[in-house]
Amino acid sequence: MTQQEVILKVENLYKHFPIKKGIIFSKEVGRVHAVDGISFNIYDGETLGLVGESGCGKSTAGRTILQLHRPTSGSVWFQGEDLSKLRGEKLRIQRREMQMIFQDPYASLNPRMTVSQIISEPMEIHNLYAGQAQLRKARVAELLELVGLNPAFASRYPHEFSGGQRQRIGVARALALEPKLIVCDEPISALDVSIQAQVVNLLEDLQEELGLTYLFIAHDLSMVRHISDRVAVMYLGIIVELADRNALYKQPMHPYTKALLSAVPFPDPFVEETRKRIILEGDVPSPVNPPSGCRFRTRCSYAQPICTAEQPEFREVVSGHFVACHFAEQLQNDTPV
Amino acid sequence: MSDLLDVRGLETQFKTREGIVHAVNGISFKVKEGETLGVVGESGCGKTVSMMSLLRLIPSPPGKVAAGEAYFDGKDLLKMDNEQLRHIRGSKISIVFQDPMTSFNPVLTIGKQTAEPFLIHNNVSQEEAKDRAIRYLELVGIPNAAERYNDYPHQFSGGMRQRVMIAMGLICEPRLLIGDEPTTALDVTIQAQIVELVKKLRDDLGMSIIWITHDLGIIAGMVDRVNVMYGGYIIETAPVKGLYSQPQHPYTIGLLGSLPRMDESVDRRLTSIDGLPPTLLEKPHYCPFEPRCVYAVERCRHENPPLMPVDGDEHFSACWVNPRTGKEHK
Ligand SMILES: Nc1ncnc2c1ncn2[C@@H]1O[C@H](COP(=O)(O)OP(=O)(O)O)[C@@H](O)[C@H]1O
Ligand SMILES: Nc1ncnc2c1ncn2[C@@H]1O[C@H](COP(=O)(O)OP(=O)(O)O)[C@@H](O)[C@H]1O
Ligand code: SF4
Ligand SMILES: [Mg+2]
Ligand SMILES: [Mg+2]
Numbered sequence A: 001m002t003q004q005e006v007i008l009k010v011e012n013l014y015k016h017f018p019i020k021k022g023i024i025f026s027k028e029v030g031r032v033h034a035v036d037g038i039s040f041n042i043y044d045g046e047t048l049g050l051v052g053e054s055g056c057g058k059s060t061a062g063r064t065i066l067q068l069h070r071p072t073s074g075s076v077w078f079q080g081e082d083l084s085k086l087r088g089e090k091l092r093i094q095r096r097e098m099q100m101i102f103q104d105p106y107a108s109l110n111p112r113m114t115v116s117q118i119i120s121e122p123m124e125i126h127n128l129y130a131g132q133a134q135l136r137k138a139r140v141a142e143l144l145e146l147v148g149l150n151p152a153f154a155s156r157y158p159h160e161f162s163g164g165q166r167q168r169i170g171v172a173r174a175l176a177l178e179p180k181l182i183v184c185d186e187p188i189s190a191l192d193v194s195i196q197a198q199v200v201n202l203l204e205d206l207q208e209e210l211g212l213t214y215l216f217i218a219h220d221l222s223m224v225r226h227i228s229d230r231v232a233v234m235y236l237g238i239i240v241e242l243a244d245r246n247a248l249y250k251q252p253m254h255p256y257t258k259a260l261l262s263a264v265p266f267p268d269p270f271v272e273e274t275r276k277r278i279i280l281e282g283d284v285p286s287p288v289n290p291p292s293g294c295r296f297r298t299r300c301s302y303a304q305p306i307c308t309a310e311q312p313e314f315r316e317v318v319s320g321h322f323v324a325c326h327f328a329e330q331l332q333n334d335t336p337v
Numbered sequence B: 001m002s003d004l005l006d007v008r009g010l011e012t013q014f015k016t017r018e019g020i021v022h023a024v025n026g027i028s029f030k031v032k033e034g035e036t037l038g039v040v041g042e043s044g045c046g047k048t049v050s051m052m053s054l055l056r057l058i059p060s061p062p063g064k065v066a067a068g069e070a071y072f073d074g075k076d077l078l079k080m081d082n083e084q085l086r087h088i089r090g091s092k093i094s095i096v097f098q099d100p101m102t103s104f105n106p107v108l109t110i111g112k113q114t115a116e117p118f119l120i121h122n123n124v125s126q127e128e129a130k131d132r133a134i135r136y137l138e139l140v141g142i143p144n145a146a147e148r149y150n151d152y153p154h155q156f157s158g159g160m161r162q163r164v165m166i167a168m169g170l171i172c173e174p175r176l177l178i179g180d181e182p183t184t185a186l187d188v189t190i191q192a193q194i195v196e197l198v199k200k201l202r203d204d205l206g207m208s209i210i211w212i213t214h215d216l217g218i219i220a221g222m223v224d225r226v227n228v229m230y231g232g233y234i235i236e237t238a239p240v241k242g243l244y245s246q247p248q249h250p251y252t253i254g255l256l257g258s259l260p261r262m263d264e265s266v267d268r269r270l271t272s273i274d275g276l277p278p279t280l281l282e283k284p285h286y287c288p289f290e291p292r293c294v295y296a297v298e299r300c301r302h303e304n305p306p307l308m309p310v311d312g313d314e315h316f317s318a319c320w321v322n323p324r325t326g327k328e329h330k
Helices: A058-065 A088-095 A115-125 A133-146 A151-155 A165-175 A193-210 A220-227 A245-250 A255-263 A269-274 A305-309 A328-332 B047-054 B082-088 B110-121 B126-139 B158-170 B189-207 B218-219 B240-245 B250-257
Strands: A006-021 A028-044 A045-051 A073-078 A097-102 A181-185 A215-216 A230-235 A238-244 A314-319 A321-322 B003-016 B018-030 B034-038 B063-072 B093-095 B176-180 B206-213 B225-230 B233-239 B308-311 B316-317
Touching: A006 A058, A028 A045, A028 A058, A028 A238, A045 A058, A045 A220, A058 A097, A058 A181, A058 A215, A097 A165, A097 A193, A115 A151, A115 A165, A133 A151, A133 A165, A151 B176, A165 A193, A193 A215, A193 A220, A193 B082, A193 B250, A215 A220, A220 A245, A230 A245, A230 A255, A238 A245, A255 B189, A269 B218, A269 B240, A305 B082, A314 A328, A314 B225, A321 B250, B003 B047, B018 B047, B018 B233, B034 B047, B034 B218, B047 B063, B047 B206, B093 B110, B093 B158, B110 B126, B110 B158, B126 B158, B158 B176, B176 B189, B189 B206, B206 B218, B218 B240, B225 B240, B225 B250, B233 B240, B233 B250
Parallel strands: A045 A215, A045 A230, A097 A181, A181 A215, B034 B206, B034 B225, B093 B176, B176 B206
Antiparallel strands: A006 A028, A006 A073, A230 A238, A238 A321, A314 A321, B003 B018, B003 B063, B225 B233, B233 B316, B308 B316
16 A cells, blocks of 8 residues: 555544333433444555454444444544535535445345346436436446446346345445445355455455445454455444554454454364464443443453553554553563464 | 264255255265264355255255165164154254254243253153253353343343353263354354364263354364365365365365465465356256366366265365366376
8 A cells, every 4th residue: 555645534433322212202211332432544545444243333333434324423534524514415425435335235235126227326316327328328337347247137136146246236336436435344244255255356356446445344354354454443332453454463452352363263274273262251241331441341351450440542552553452562562363 | 983974875855946956966974983074165055955864854845855874873864763763863963053043942941942852852850951951051151050041042142042052952962963054143252162162062072073164264173074065065075184285176275265364474366266156956967066167177067076085095076187287187
């Protein structure tokens, strides 16, 4: 990565979902702290990986950045504007440049629309090629070719395609408006291994060709390492570590990142034979009442009294390497996993 | 080690509107006493159907076990009467499925459901069964098992429910435990907990295991042998180290190449396998992998290769070509 221009800046972003009780006079009885204060930059042309266990807030973060959920508080700066303050037409114009690819290639495509209608829909919404049916058709064909599908398939319906092919259709739709940034929310999790590689290669090729920037959400840490330039690790609504991908995988400084990495199985019996695992006890606590202080303290083997008393700041421990742990410096000197 | 399970020529089909689905096409394999066998392959390749066929759990119609023998401890499971089979299922052989929520009865307590297989298969009192269930729930790491005995499935997290499933699978101390993608839906940290647990229990109880998965990572550290399945066939079988270090079948080579590894230092392009898995609507007279294979030669289009020894007497691959030389085997 040569450019270091910030394309998106997330500042203190919160998204809480109220839990309501009662039918007529519904009363808020609690809140899911789905995203609970995250800050980071995404640089032009990079892939930022976002990992963490299910329920930690990855999808909510992606959706709130794109304003598909409006933030509870905080800002999302994109091309000089705070998206969280924009509404209506102004937001719509900015949103053209930011698209999303979803996890489930079965649920995310309307079964009653043809491939051509699915890919044209965003153009219609944004009045592109209005009244120029031929041009729009040509653009659909071009997009299909770009994602490796036969343009002759344009009149078919989603059920006529395999999972990997449907994900390609989702990618074509996301590319229809020539976005700068694409949030990929677990785009390969539902696919078979050999097909996952097809889609990942496609995303890498398109990035090269079109200069795209990705926020790549996944729970597969090996794939995230493969595709990302930098990686952010989420736990219970916050980012606990963010660093260059080599630094993060070689020298993780947060106890959660360490445990997460050590749990990933290697497809290699010789390595597995001698590997030591950090086995995390128990489950992730509820995001309705996250633990005081450090939210990882209930499962952390390094925890001390200060971890209950004070929430560790998300700080830059070495250049470009951010960690939210009181003991990051000590962990830095630990032997790598 | 003697053979605990010896499956020969197992063949299972389904009648569907599109035609006959050839789900399992005459597969043979063995599991030795105390051995852990991994079964890998992409969705639809016949992993579940082959295990269900052994235990005669295939819904019929539309399904039918068309041929084969499956000797468990010397007796053919496929020829047993229902009474004998019931005695074996759940007591000598137990199976743990992927989705614990649909496998549980939501209105029965966790404790009752854990104790049930032991009650059915043994002449014991409710109290004895309860004590044993609590012991097994503790064994799989359920905290405060005695107190949680009366909780319902929805009060347990996904990881905890999967542990309970394993406790149910183990309570009769089976000689063979079949795990059908039991950790696929779980997060990697919980997956690691369960794999460690199963390895420990296996070593303590000395049982045999068949562990089904589509994830070549997860079994690398836990199995002795691996069967790779494709389109209803076992296309490669080998001791685990031989399979990962010297994969012989182009499909296995492709699968391993499509996995990124965390210890890779250079960025490489993932090798993808082009095309799609077969529909299974015909029983091919050609190699089932031929339409996607980069090594294919003329013979592959006419003759379906059987498993052949490739590397010593433990490593077998169903391929006409030596992928290292690109030439046909002699
Ligand atoms: N629309 C919603 N309403 C209420 N709670 C939600 C909603 N979406 C997500 N959540 C909750 O927010 C938390 C984070 O969810 P999510 O962002 O989907 O996590 P991830 O993508 O990391 O699995 C979870 O506890 C989830 O149940
Ligand atoms: N009840 C059924 N009716 C028709 N086809 C079935 C049925 N059960 C399984 N099959 C087919 O058998 C093949 C093998 O399925 P399965 O063993 O479940 O695959 P997997 O390897 O994913 O476990 C698939 O093509 C599947 O569609
Ligand atoms: S702050 Fe404390 S509890 Fe949190 S991760 Fe660091 S050591 Fe563990
Ligand atoms: Mg999600
Ligand atoms: Mg299956």
